[in-house]
Amino acid sequence: MSKKRLTALLVCIAVAIAGLGYLIYYYADLNNKSKIYNTLRQVVESETGSRQSQPSSGDLSSSPFAPAVSVDFAALQKKNRDIYAWIKIPDTVVDYPVAQSATDQSYYLNHTIEGKSGYPGSIYTENFNKKDFSDFNTIIYGHDMKNGSMFGSLNKYRDASYLNKHREILIETPSGERIYKIFAAVVYSNAYLPQKFDFSVESGRKAFLDSIFDNRDMNSQILKDISVGTDSKILTLSTCVGGQPNNRYLIEAVYTG
Amino acid sequence: MNRYKEKHPKRIIGIVAAVAVGIVVICAYFAVRAENRNSTVQITGNLPSGSLAVDSEGFGNTILYNGKKYQYKTNLKNILFLGIDKGESTVVKEIAARNGRSDVMILFTLDPAAKTSRMLEISRDTMMDIDVYDANDSFQFSGKMQLTMQYAFSSSARRGCWLAAKKISELLYGVPVDATVSLTMDGIAPVVDALGGVKITVPEDYTSVSPEFRKGAVLTLDGKQAFQYVHYRDISVTGSNDTRMERQMQFAKAFCREMSQKNSSAVIQKLQKAAKPYLQSDLDAESIQKLVQYQLDDEVLKVPGKTQQGASHDEYDVDDDALRRMVVEKFYVPVK
Numbered sequence: 001m002s003k004k005r006l007t008a009l010l011v012c013i014a015v016a017i018a019g020l021g022y023l024i025y026y027y028a029d030l031n032n033k034s035k036i037y038n039t040l041r042q043v044v045e046s047e048t049g050s051r052q053s054q055p056s057s058g059d060l061s062s063s064p065f066a067p068a069v070s071v072d073f074a075a076l077q078k079k080n081r082d083i084y085a086w087i088k089i090p091d092t093v094v095d096y097p098v099a100q101s102a103t104d105q106s107y108y109l110n111h112t113i114e115g116k117s118g119y120p121g122s123i124y125t126e127n128f129n130k131k132d133f134s135d136f137n138t139i140i141y142g143h144d145m146k147n148g149s150m151f152g153s154l155n156k157y158r159d160a161s162y163l164n165k166h167r168e169i170l171i172e173t174p175s176g177e178r179i180y181k182i183f184a185a186v187v188y189s190n191a192y193l194p195q196k197f198d199f200s201v202e203s204g205r206k207a208f209l210d211s212i213f214d215n216r217d218m219n220s221q222i223l224k225d226i227s228v229g230t231d232s233k234i235l236t237l238s239t240c241v242g243g244q245p246n247n248r249y250l251i252e253a254v255y256t257g
Numbered sequence: 258m259n260r261y262k263e264k265h266p267k268r269i270i271g272i273v274a275a276v277a278v279g280i281v282v283i284c285a286y287f288a289v290r291a292e293n294r295n296s297t298v299q300i301t302g303n304l305p306s307g308s309l310a311v312d313s314e315g316f317g318n319t320i321l322y323n324g325k326k327y328q329y330k331t332n333l334k335n336i337l338f339l340g341i342d343k344g345e346s347t348v349v350k351e352i353a354a355r356n357g358r359s360d361v362m363i364l365f366t367l368d369p370a371a372k373t374s375r376m377l378e379i380s381r382d383t384m385m386d387i388d389v390y391d392a393n394d395s396f397q398f399s400g401k402m403q404l405t406m407q408y409a410f411s412s413s414a415r416r417g418c419w420l421a422a423k424k425i426s427e428l429l430y431g432v433p434v435d436a437t438v439s440l441t442m443d444g445i446a447p448v449v450d451a452l453g454g455v456k457i458t459v460p461e462d463y464t465s466v467s468p469e470f471r472k473g474a475v476l477t478l479d480g481k482q483a484f485q486y487v488h489y490r491d492i493s494v495t496g497s498n499d500t501r502m503e504r505q506m507q508f509a510k511a512f513c514r515e516m517s518q519k520n521s522s523a524v525i526q527k528l529q530k531a532a533k534p535y536l537q538s539d540l541d542a543e544s545i546q547k548l549v550q551y552q553l554d555d556e557v558l559k560v561p562g563k564t565q566q567g568a569s570h571d572e573y574d575v576d577d578d579a580l581r582r583m584v585v586e587k588f589y590v591p592v593k
Contacts, residue, residue: 012277020280159321160578187316214386218320218430218584242315 029118034149036114040079040097044071044086071172080113084131086172087123087140091165093153098124098140098171100131109141119143120150128194133171133178133255136199137208137234144249146238151239154251157185158219168224169235169253180235180253183213183228186220187241188250205230212252228254319592320585324372327589334367334544335432337422338507340487341408352389352397354409356417357441361505362404362425363489364434366587367547374513374551375587377558378506379425381405382498382573389418403570404428414439414537428560430581436540442479442488444535446480449512451531452519454479456512457486463504465491483508495566506557513553520549558587 076083076097085098099122101107108124111117123142129135142151158163169180188211197211198204209230213222228234233255241247283305319326340361347354383404389397390410407424411417422434440448449455454477461471466489467482480485486503490497516524525545529536561579565572 009273009277016277016280019283156321158316159324160581161323162321172536216427216430218322218581218589219316243317244315 013227023151023218030120033112033116033118034120036112036116037096037149040076040113041095043075043079073174080115083113084187085133088170088172089166089170090170093148094151096142096150096246099124100127100129109143120145123150126194131173132175133173133233133235134231136205137236139193139236139238141238144242146242151237154185154237154249155241157182157221157251160221161210162221163221165205169237169251171235179256181226182223182251182253183226184215184222184250184252186212186215186219186246186250186252187217187244188212188215190240190246190248193236193238202230213248226254226256228252239252267469301586305514314585322581322585322589327585328592329432330368330588330590332369333588334351334435334547335367336367336540336544337425337434337437338363338364338365338509338547339408339418339421340435340445341439341441342488343441343443349389349400349402349406350398352391352410354406355392356409356411356413358405359408359421359439360405360442362421363506363509363581364425364432365548367544367551369547372551373554374548375554375556375558376503376506377560377587378467379404379428380498380502380562380564380573381561382564383560383575384572385424385428386400387424390420403572404432408439418537418539423590428575428580429588430584432584436538436544438538438540439536440532441506441535442484444532445484445487446559447531447535448480448528449478449483450480451527452512452515452524454519455483455508455511455515457507460503461500462509466504478508492570495571496564498571499564510553510557516549517553525549541554558583 071086073083076086080097080099082099082101083097084100086096087098088095097113098107099113101124105126108122111120112120113122122144123140124142125131125138129138144150144155145152157166163182165187167182169182171178171180193208197208199208209228213224215222235253235255237253239249239250241249272426318328321327338361339359341357343361348530358381360381362381364377366375366377368374379405384401385404385407386399387402387404387407388399388410391397392412394412394416404421405423408417408421411420418439426432426434454478456475459470459472459474459476462472463486467485469476469482469534470486476482487501487508490501516528554571560575561583562573562575565574
């Protein structure tokens with residue numbers, strides 16, 4: 001074998017091994033960084049007794065007393081003081097701490113809850129939202145992960161039958177539990193909502209609601225069986241749509257008690 | 258012998274190298290993809306969350322309906338027909354509704370696989386958010402109005418067609434309108450006469466429209482009669498457009514059949530010539546051929562809903578769930 005050929009062959013093999021190594025590293029790293037969320041869930045579970053026994057049905061009428069999942073925020077905040085709420089959609093994988101950085105709006109877009117850089121990031125809000133959920137529209141962001149974690153399962157809401165079975169969103173805060181009911185799941189433009197709409201005035205709030213209710217798309221669902229107005233307290237779950245960089249997928253829910 | 262021996266290891270090296278290159282290419286592809294996912298998380302000014310593209314599968318071209326994945330039948334061709342009543346011009350909040358109304362709206366769907374065509378009728382009274390444009394075609398506001406009004410807020414037939422098609426696509430949850438043909442009402446008589454009349458059987462008693470329209474009468478309508486048949490209605494009666502639409506759909510069906518029977522390039526040319534002064538169309542010759550040749554479905558689809566008496570005129574309220582079901586059934590196929 002000529003020396004040249006041998007060198008070429010060795011280079012090829014080296015690059016192949018490096019490429020394969022990177023792939024393995026990428027997915028192992030992603031897996032590793034995702035573990036923190038299981039750990040935190042266990043923290044929450046062990047400190048509140050069995051969460052599984054809590055009624056998790058989406059039917060509010062059958063559980064007049066809200067399922068109190070008293071999250072130990074003191075324990076969570078020991079791990080990261082930016083954690084200020086916990087979001088759970090019963091019977092789905094959405095079961096995560098919610099964080100807000102006081103200084104860097106996009107920090108948790110690209111950092112896990114324990115501060116590791118990269119995917120899957122965190123479930124988070126920006127600091128234009130108050131941490132007590134008293135705003136008209138509290139916008140919670142999360143990645144649309146291919147493996148379904150974070151907000152990767154929200155795209156199932158494109159199906160009306162799924163939506164009807166998973167309409168309740170629970171938000172735990174240090175001051176108690178808040179229950180929201182989903183009224184829309186829409187394919188939306190990628191407009192930055194707090195910039196596009198002035199939520200501080202009624203006309204801005206109305207314009208936002210109109211833009212949701214006017215949405216007609218086979219992948220959008222609107223339910224008009226619950227009253228939503230400019231005085232409501234709304235939760236927006238915002239995630240992206242792969243292959244559609246100009247669109248985002250929004251879940252809209254209204255505070256019910 | 259020596260030469261043969263030499264060849265052999267060379268071949269092996271060649272194969273190993275080829276496999277190695279293959280692996281490099283595959284790895285490079287995945288590595289770049291994984292890298293892209295990370296690098297697309299970019300921060301642009303104060304738009305942190307609007308600009309992220311992620312480790313996301315996306316919707317592809319699929320929708321989810323009752324737990325199943327569906328895909329739009331991309332081979333369909335949807336042709337919107339608009340019958341324009343130039344009639345009187347009205348004013349909405351100081352903006353003139355000036356270009357006439359689309360009183361007849363039929364979406365023809367050509368299915369090249371089955372070589373069939375199908376009609377979907379859309380009520381002029383369908384209540385939607387209509388986009389209002391001023392005399393310079395610049396957008397002013399949107400408001401709940403009858404769908405027939407969308408065409409009116411335009412300054413040309415071409416633009417009116419585009420506005421109506423856009424709105425109807427929105428009504429149908431994004432079903433695309435591939436071409437639009439509009440004809441003003443005064444074009445009906447010359448076109449029907451050019452075809453040599455249209456034969457119909459009067460299905461109900463329509464003597465209120467004209468004495469010869471008795472139930473069961475078999476008539477070959479000439480241009481003037483055809484115009485009466487599709488245009489007349491008593492606006493003092495709630496739902497008068499519904500019975501008129503029945504006549505319009507029946508007439509449209511009969512017209513298409515007549516055209517298919519007389520299918521010759523001479524007739525088509527004669528029709529086109531007669532229609533020209535009243536016509537706006539971006540339909541290609543091939544689709545015209547298909548419209549004439551394909552078998553027209555007997556079943557006429559209708560946007561589900563019901564007519565109610567509004568403050569000043571009839572309003573047609575669409576049953577969104579039923580419409581969505583119809584769109585899935587008629588325009589989508591399950592994905593395996």
